[in-house]
Amino acid sequence: MPLTARQPNPPVALVFPGQGAQYPRMAAGLYGHDSTFTYWMDEAFRLLAPDGPRLRREWLAETPSAEYDDVTVAQPLLYAVNHALGRMVLDWGVRPAAIIGHSVGEVAAATLAGILGFEDGIRLMRDRVVHFADTPPGGMLAVAASPDDVADLLGEDVHLAAVNAARQLLLAGEREPLARAARELDERGVVCRPVQARQAFHSPAVDAAVRATLPGFRAVPLRRPAFPFYSAYTPGRLADQQALDPDFWAWQAARTVYFAPALTALLAAHDCLLLEAGPGDGLSRLARRQPRVIARHSFVQALVPGGGRDDREAVDEVRRRLTLVAAGDRHDRLGH
Template identity: 65%
Template sequence: MSTATARSAPPVVLLFPGQGAQHPRMAAGLYRHEPVFTAWMDRAFELFGADGSWLRAEWLAPEPSPMYHDVSVAQPLLYAVNHALGRMVLDWGVRPVALLGHSVGEMAAATLAGVLELADGIGLMTDRVAEFAATPPGGMLAVSASVEEVADVLRAGVHLAAVNAPRQLLLAGEREPLDRAARALTEREVVCRDVFARQAFHSPVVEQAVAATLPGWRAVRLREPRLKLYSAYTQGVLSAETARDPVFWARQAAETVYFAPTLTALLAEHGDCVLVEAGPGTSLSVLGRRQPSVVRGGGRVLPVLPNRHRGDQADQDATAAARRELLALSSPIPTA
């Protein structure tokens, strides 16, 4: 006769990626297969109003249009997909100890934490698209180097957009100075590549657009988080006061994302965690595996999707495997 002994489930952290993580048909294999995910995606497209049908078409198209990586498509779809995947994981019974998002992923995390309603988030996203689409042509550059090693190119229109790991950065700027920086870095054998972005997010280039979106943020009700929410801008737990500050939220698009130090602080507080990437791709899972505590064998990293769309069945298999593993971690241990 066997019995089962209870065991404490490891703490779970939900991670949500941002600009650059989008790819054609991201998570589309779950649409009309996972009921919770489908319901929230349909709700998002409904809230997008007249833009909803073409955004859905862009998302489900087998081949992306030339506009797919523009703010007008990438940002709304990332917000909607991140949010719907988060709802799906929460519906599995997962009770995360914390949420952490990267760039627009923080807005999705805030929605799941109750800081703002999805309808308000969709409205703000629509405002953002209109303003940011008119910013000067620019982009973002992923660089395998430390901040110190790129200090000399962080001038003349090139800015530090994100610190994703000690030697993994994002730079942003208008197209010409960014291309100039890329050539200079390549000449000294620093690995760099363009990110899928047509705007210079997280840089002063978008300051005017940020100012234009502030009235929208001031018009919505912002609340204290119901779930613990870490911010990659404050590099710690988001306080109730900051969560209710519209200026804080509006300015995010022009501020540096400090993802690596924020995740380090989160793991220092919560110990060995299961880092669940509830978003398209595996970019944050890769960063999570580079965390010193994870490298030492503390905790684990669990993406809910493949690194890119490999067919609907691959999406479904990855999600089913993630669900099984998460449920197994909290199940009783059979004993003889």
């Protein structure tokens, strides 16, 4: 039976965004309202001590400080919010047919899939903050182009950071080379805009920082994923050998994110409801460009889309549908 938009129990694939998805008070409307979300956010702030209270204030502020987009704030908050939202959905009784993430979102996905423990994940985030804060000032640039279109701009100073859709890339580099690339793209009439990031993630500019974090990753126990896991660094279904390799996880921060090919592989294997269970709807907008979604074999939903939408209202709407998913799964297991 083909999947339909109103099917009460479609398979669900969880999707988690990364750097650039952060916005003031992302999903904060659920804090103090949903017990699961609140518990895991409080746990994150406790484990992030002594920076926990400061990060909590930044997250809840209507107008956060200028540091909000820096690695020291954005990365631990994105990890915590992604994880807490994912836990909330899992506690509704939903067992994902698949899971996928983008950048730090893949680390949160790995935690939810049981590859990585939550306390270990927080410890790695703290370690990342220490070492990545000292990387050269840089950034990322979203570009409406294909890799071939920008090939002549890539080199020692500007790097392909992510392939997000057919004509949606991220470039990364230190500030001045990236600014030169932006000016060149503008002269060509290519649409580009800065991403909310102060470091040149997914480029060799952060190689030294990655090497400094390797001992931390190698000290963490890793396990096989509890359900199908699609990695933007393979790109495709994650093999057990990679799931258990600490260097694979550590080097993600410096390697190109191939989100579009990974999502294509997921959708080739699963007709599903893609649920962006992180802040905003950036990956949902990318997913809607996928051929399987355009052909209505799969569908897309953002859990907390932001943009002025009330967090509680948005989540309640999704929960009503996914409660039917869980009920349908239990019904099937009972053999009815």
